[in-house]
Amino acid sequence: MRRAAVSAVVACVATVASAQGAAGPNVAPAPASSSWSDWSNRVSWWPWGGDGKPPAPTGVQSPHYGDSLFHFFQGRYFTSVTSLMVSQHFARVAPHDDEAEVLRGGLFLSYGLHREAGDVFARLIERGAEPPVRDRAWFYLAKIRYQRGLLAEAEDALGRIEQRLPGDLEEDRVLLQANVQMARGRYAEAIKTLDTLAKSPGASSYVRYNLGIALVRGGDPAAGTALLDAVGKLPATNEEYRNLRDKANLALGFAALREGRGDAARGYLERVRLSGMQSNKALLGFGWAAAAQGSMKAALVPWNELAGREETDAAVLEARLAVPYAFAELGADAQALALYQTAIGAFDREGANLDRSVAAIREGKLLDGLIARNPGEEMGWFWSIADLPDAQDVPHGGRLAPLLATHEFQEAFKNYRDLLFLGHNLRQWRDTLGVLRDMLDNRRAAYAERLPQVRARELALGAADRSRSQAALAAELERVERDVDVAALATPRERELQARLDRVREALGGAAGEPGLDEARERYRRASGALLWQQNEQFSGRLWSARKNMQELERQVALAKERDAALGQAQRDEPARLDDFARRLDALAARVDAMAPRVDALAQEQRVAVQELAVAELLRQKERLAAYGTQARFAVAQIYDRAASTKEGSRAPAR
Secondary structure: OHHHHHHHHHHHHHHHHHHHOOOOOOEOOOOOOOOOOOOOOEOOOOOOOOOOOOOOOOOOOOHHHHHHHHHHHOOOHHHHHHHHHHHHHOOOOOOOHHHHHHHHHHHHHHOOOHHHHHHHHHHHHHOOOOHHHHHHHHHHHHHHHHHOOOHHHHHHHHHOOOOOOOOOHHHHHHHHHHHHHHHOOOHHHHHHHHHHHHHOOOOOHHHHHHHHHHHHHOOOHHHHHHHHHHHHHOOOOOHHHHHHHHHHHHHHHHHHHHOOOHHHHHHHHOOOOOOOOOHHHHHHHHHHHHHHOOOHHHHHHHHHHHHOOOOOOHHHHHHHHHHHHHHHHOOOHHHHHHHHHHHHHHHHHHHHHHHHHHHHHHOOHHHHHHHHHOOOOOOOOOOOOOOOOOOOOOOOHHHHHHHHOOHHHHHHHHHHHHHHHHHHHHHHHHHHHHHHHHHHHHHHHHHHHHHHHHHHHHHHHOHHHHHHHHHHHHHHHHHHHHHOOHHHHOOHHHHHHHHHHHHHHHHHHHOOOOOOOHHHHHHHHHHHHHHHHHHHHOHHHHHHHHHHHHHHHHHHHHHHHHHHHHHHHHHHHHHHHHHHHHHHHHHHHHHHHHHHHHHHHHHHHHHHHHHHHHHHHHHHHHHHHHHHHHHHHHHHHHHHHHHHHHHHHHHOOOO
């Protein structure tokens, strides 16, 4: 249900935006202390290696693709995927189309939308992407299928990878392939897959650990134990590998303890750090190993240390019973009795505290406190719980720390937080759609106001008159060229001189009989000839310029015609376009209005489900406390019974 809601909202937000025009290594963790069979994957389902993010972008040629990457690297994953989908809708991400699809599939995958991400990668493969991109897509698709339990399909996808994957992805591929083979019970193949990689100098401890698990499960426990023992002795440079080393040693210790090899168990467990995450279980196991060897005094050392720690761990509660048990075995019944009674009181108090915690959780204080103490700008896969709610809101919330660290609770709480974000996002888009409607109304008003003005200007300019004028000028230019009418191309200065000469000619013509005008007539003849010679001399150049100007005039007239046609088309289309935009807004508003209550209902359902996970964990702890209390009371009864039997024996008369 949550996947459908997220997918629908992502698509809806991308559609609304378009209306505006807008892993770490794949490994198996160490087995739990009680079993060799816990080898399930620790997987970061983000389709890049290393720190779980794609490499920093270089040479981005599409600004719109770069904008999506910017939001991604800023941690705004929802904005990134919606803006990317809008850019893809308008074909704005070229030449990064394949990379954009990988990013989109990865973002879908980060929200748990495995089906949608699988479809993206499958389409990417089908359309013939470049081999490196295609191989990465097959790898990510194999991860998706493995996570969903489609083992045969995952193996088929891995078999389609043609080349070595870049960087750490190649090791991830080998680990994934080995895990698929182990999941299908083919441990011999998994051993063969991991063996070559484990011998390489750069192989991580996870590879050797997985190989050790495969050897143990494949029928060679001696070799597997030896390899895990080597992992347990490796120097560790960071907390992740130190914790892996502790898990390997813890698993070896409990396995030896089950086999009755107390000395070996103590040797393995001694290598577990006292301050690490596995220290409580290691201290408990170390004490039982010493007890199995009959050394109760040695067992008291780790148990006393463990009993003084926080009671949120079941190992600490068990130590509260183990310490008085050891004293009773040593014959110190008085000390054992006092410690048992102290433990019973502590168990009863903790049971009452758990009842108060359950009531607070069902009132919603846990989830509200987690949301308030762990804010996030947008939903996303990399967000995690860092701070617990205040003790005044959720009494003894520390008891939930182990639950909060589990995959089940983390995913359930992320789903709840994501649904809250989606609900907020839908409400925000509902407001945005209202703003878009206001903008549309303003656009309609502006159109209605400006249309008469535009039509008036169109009539004033007169497109038909411009065409007739241009045709008349073209005909006149033809005549000038044909008749060699040099005067038609005269400059304004020459026209002025010609007018003066015409007036002189008229004056001389009116005084034809008067004597003494011969010199004036000669001067007129020379000036007139000079002007005519100048016009003839420059006629060719002036004609070329006139033709050029005529071509520009024709271009401008054609452009004016196009604009007139576009204006007429706009006058016909704009009302329909505005109506279409209004219909789109109405359709989007209907989708938002339909999804908002659905998302709110899902959020409420998820809230109850997450709260019940926490309540169930606390109730299990309460049942465990009740069982421990019963054991302690039974032990107290045994001590009293032994004391009574001893007292009666001492009072019996001698025979």
